[in-house]
Amino acid sequence: MTERPTGDKFAPLTPQEHAAVSAVPRDKSECVIPVPQDAPPIPTKHPGLGKLPCRWPYLDKNGALLFEVCRFETPDGKEFRPLSLWRASNGRLEWKWKGVPEPRPLYGLDRLTANSGAPVIVCEGEKSADAAAKIFPKSVAVTSPGGSQAASKADWAPLDGRKVMIWADADEPGGKYAEQVAAILAARACEVSIFDAAALASMAPDGSKREPEKGWDAADALIQWRNLAALGKAAAGLAKPFEATSATSRHxxxxxxxxxxxxxxxxxxxxxxxxxxxxxxxxxxxxxxxxxxxxxxxxxxxxRPKEDKQGQGRPLEFPEPEPWPEPVDGAELVPGLVGAICRYVILTENDALAAALWILHAFCFDAFPCTPRLA
Structure with a gap:
């Protein structure tokens, strides 16, 4: 390769340089589900968030592991990360902190298969689903991965034709999640009811009224109510059938x-x-x-009006980026950014790393009102 003159790092690439950067392999790894017997040991901690205090395994109908969702406690609250197995182009298996491709399986598929005729409770989150399973022992509690905004990305086919009650969190996102899931399941011939989460959150265990706690869910109910039979009866009494009316559609x-x-x-x-x-x-x-x-x-x-400029070159067009479906540590993005930069620009490793860090600072963190200028 011809040595590039100093200070000319952004000059057009030569054919030889194009061939060199085009030879850089792209990430062609594929998600592996269920997890095979020869999989490497599952990680016990996250590189940025530390040890795993809570983890929920997603199993298929036969009880085989598909992936996990892990919860971390941070100074700013709780954070969730999916953990799944991927196979690289060279055949190597490795665990990655990323979600599985859509449509994503539900939490509780093994229990759905084992109790094919039981009613189903759909909750917002794995912890709530586990709590609902104790409150309604004759029902099967499930949830969709990815939180309240990812209901449409889940595979709801296993619930086709079943009787379903939805118990979401007592807040605005929970209400939207319940309505969205109800609409999806109603279209799949399910008999759907929605618990009035706000009314249940306003009911004390002794039957008196109280100020509802925002985000109150089945896990909170399990802690506060000692009489689970009474809790289940109270919740069932606040379940309302879901009907997708034409008036709602017109509105x-x-x-x-x-x-x-x-x-x-x-x-x-x-x-x-x-x-x-x-x-x-x-x-x-x-x-x-x-x-x-x-x-x-x-x-x-x-x-904007188009301007006809003589000699104007063809603008560069890049593929439209899709937002990452799950929260991610910025440190996990650095290797990919460095690789992308090095594919198109001749830089030293340190220069490419500096550019990647600047990109993260400038575009991935809204908390910063300004960013340093690269010299």
Whole structure:
């Protein structure tokens, strides 16, 4: 390879350099489920979060391990990480802190198979599902992986045609999760009911009223109620059948049309801003519209008048990035960023690492209002 002149690191690559960087192998690892007998030992701690205080194994209908969800206690609260097995292109098996591909299996498939005629309790989270199993011993408690915003990414087929009651957390995300799961299951010929989580959270074990605790769930109920039979009876009494009415559909359609009109008006307004003003407000605008910044940039660019410039080159286009489905430690992204940088830019290892850290600081952490400038 011809030696690149000092200070010319961003000059176009030569054909020889293109061939060299194209030879860098991409990650072609595949998720392996269920976990085979020859799998390496499962990790006992996370590189950034430490030991695993709580872990929930997801099993298939035969009881074989599919993957795990681990919970960590941090100074800022609790954090969850999926742990799954992957096979690299060279055949090597390794555990990774990432979720399995969609559609993701439910927690409790082995119990569903063993109790094929039992009613089902769908909870929001593995800990709540375990608690609900004790409160309703004649039912099967399950949950979907990934939290309240990932219901649509789960495989709900094992519940087809069954009687299902949904017990979500007593808060706004829990309510949305319950409604979304109910709609999915109703379309799968299930008989669906939803527990009134807020009403149950407002009921003390002695039957008196109390101030409801935000996020109160089956795990909290199990701790506070000593008489589980009374708790189960109270919860069942607050279950309401789910019905997807046409009126609701019309309301959603009208609301969606109104929101689309608002989006169009906002895109037009943003397209009229100068580059500096748009840059200042693009993140807030994307949050307001409920879309990703990358999508907003494309909509605004399409709305702006096209300028015919002589000699203008073809703009670079990159594939639209998808948001990572699970929370991830920034340190886990560094090797991938360094590899991506080195595929297109000739840099020393230290320079590539510095660029990767700058990318993380500038784009992955909203807490920083500014970022240092690379010299």
């Amino acid at each position: 959603d359609s009208t609301e969606a049309g109104s929101e689309m009109c608002d989006v169009d008006q906002e895109i037009t307004r943003l397209a009229g801003l100068c580059v500096v003003e748009y840059e200042k407000g693009r993140k807030d605008a994307a949050t307001k519209l409920g879309i990703r910044v990358a999508i907003l940039d494309k909509l605004v660019a399409a709305e």
